[in-house]
Amino acid sequence: MLTLFRHCRIATCDDHSHVFDHGAVVVRDDVIEWVGEEHDLPAGLRADRTIELAGRWLTPGLIDCHTHLVFAGQRAAEFARRTSGTSYADIAREGGGILSTVRATRAASEDELVEQGRPRLRSLLAEGVTTVEIKSGYGLELQTEARMLCAARRLEAEHPVTVSTSLLAAHALPPEFEGRADEYIDTVCSDWLPELAVRVDAVDAYCEDIAFSATQCDRLFGAARALGLPVRLHTEQLSNVGGSQVAARHGALSCDHLEYATEADALALARAGTVAVMLPVAFYALAEKQLPPIDAFRRHGVPLAVASDCNPGSAPGASLLLAMNMARRLFGLTSEEVLLGVTRHAARALGLAGQRGSLVPGHGADFAAWSIDSLDELGYWAGFNPCSMAVKDGTVVLERDA
Numbered sequence: 001m002l003t004l005f006r007h008c009r010i011a012t013c014d015d016h017s018h019v020f021d022h023g024a025v026v027v028r029d030d031v032i033e034w035v036g037e038e039h040d041l042p043a044g045l046r047a048d049r050t051i052e053l054a055g056r057w058l059t060p061g062l063i064d065c066h067t068h069l070v071f072a073g074q075r076a077a078e079f080a081r082r083t084s085g086t087s088y089a090d091i092a093r094e095g096g097g098i099l100s101t102v103r104a105t106r107a108a109s110e111d112e113l114v115e116q117g118r119p120r121l122r123s124l125l126a127e128g129v130t131t132v133e134i135k136s137g138y139g140l141e142l143q144t145e146a147r148m149l150c151a152a153r154r155l156e157a158e159h160p161v162t163v164s165t166s167l168l169a170a171h172a173l174p175p176e177f178e179g180r181a182d183e184y185i186d187t188v189c190s191d192w193l194p195e196l197a198v199r200v201d202a203v204d205a206y207c208e209d210i211a212f213s214a215t216q217c218d219r220l221f222g223a224a225r226a227l228g229l230p231v232r233l234h235t236e237q238l239s240n241v242g243g244s245q246v247a248a249r250h251g252a253l254s255c256d257h258l259e260y261a262t263e264a265d266a267l268a269l270a271r272a273g274t275v276a277v278m279l280p281v282a283f284y285a286l287a288e289k290q291l292p293p294i295d296a297f298r299r300h301g302v303p304l305a306v307a308s309d310c311n312p313g314s315a316p317g318a319s320l321l322l323a324m325n326m327a328r329r330l331f332g333l334t335s336e337e338v339l340l341g342v343t344r345h346a347a348r349a350l351g352l353a354g355q356r357g358s359l360v361p362g363h364g365a366d367f368a369a370w371s372i373d374s375l376d377e378l379g380y381w382a383g384f385n386p387c388s389m390a391v392k393d394g395t396v397v398l399e400r401d402a
């Protein structure tokens with residue numbers, strides 16, 4: 001089946017960030033075959049189907065490369081405490097925070113996790129998102145971590161979306177291992193990783209004073225890589241604990257948060273080819289004051305991605321468009337940086353470079369069409385969604401007024 005998408009303005013988000021003002025895309029089944037100016041279309045092209053885009057902007061389908069969207073319950077009471085001055089770290093030290101969601105998630109069935117995750121996934125899909133990363137990390141025991149990963153796969157099977165899963169067993173220390181963090185990491189390395197390796201696309205961890213040390217993350221990453229799994233890391237969110245350096249040494253796909261990263265960290269990430277994932281919704285919801293070193297990332301050529309971080313604690317919400325707006329307003333990213341941050345660089349953060357995230361021949365035919373006049377409107381609107389169509393693997397999966 002040959003489909004022609006025509007009469008659109010195209011931001012390819014490829015290595016050259018090509019823009020076509022009178023563009024067209026040819027899709028064979030689920031793969032992009034040709035992209036360019038409409039007047040250059042291959043002579044004699046006979047499409048089975050033509051989709052008229054009436055001058056709308058077409059970008060790659062968006063990629064949300066950092067979410068925790070499978071979880072049970074909510075933490076609105078903690079949010080109220082935080083807005084009246086208690087810190088996220090203090091709530092975590094009292095046994096709330098992540099551990100509060102662990103209690104709710106352990107008590108939930110797989111069906112309940114799917115039910116509760118569904119509206120959050122749908123909220124992202126309505127914004128032209130076609131690929132989503134989903135982490136475990138609210139089980140902290142083998143069966144519940146596995147149940148979260150199964151729920152993520154079921155959500156993928158139910159929806160027009162590619163899901164990339166990360167095992168985040170090293171998210172917080174479970175109460176059963178209190179005072180025995182090294183033993184917990186050893187258990188994850190020797191028992192859980194081999195069992196869950198076939199179900200996950202990557203291994204993640206939280207490197208922070210209130211979570212795991214750089215040395216513990218280093219051990220975990222060694223075990224993950226021995227099983228052939230790529231790694232990513234939450235780090236330098238509340239303080240600098242040396243996580244970026246560990247991540248860089250292991251050639252991590254991404255390092256996420258990074259408010260407290262240094263120039264030396266930026267250099268290490270650049271050398272390792274690691275993507276720096278900006279999570280401005282967490283920065284905002286925690287009322288953080290320390291800005292990530294964006295200029296150092298730019299100077300050293302660290303690829304920047306932007307993600308929602310959808311979770312019930314630090315980033316309650318399920319909007320990548322809001323994250324894009326906040327990345328511009330709070331972190332000073334340009335409209336081009338946020339667009340690449342949710343397309344090409346987000347694909348790279350998931351190890352999907354060359355498969356998704358750019359409109360080039362050979363990539364999966366995932367698009368978002370936008371009712372906007374200018375690309376500068378991406379990351380400009382807050383609380384308004386100008387996405388009017390999404391295409392997943394060559395099929396129109398969303399049409400809405402915008």
Ligand code: NIG
Pocket residue numbers: 068097098101206234237282309311312313314315
């Ligand atoms: O990305 N930083 C650690 N993990 C999550 C928050 C999880 C939670 O608070 O439930 C984050 O911000």
Ligand code: FE
Pocket residue numbers: 066067068234309311
């Ligand atoms: Fe996170």
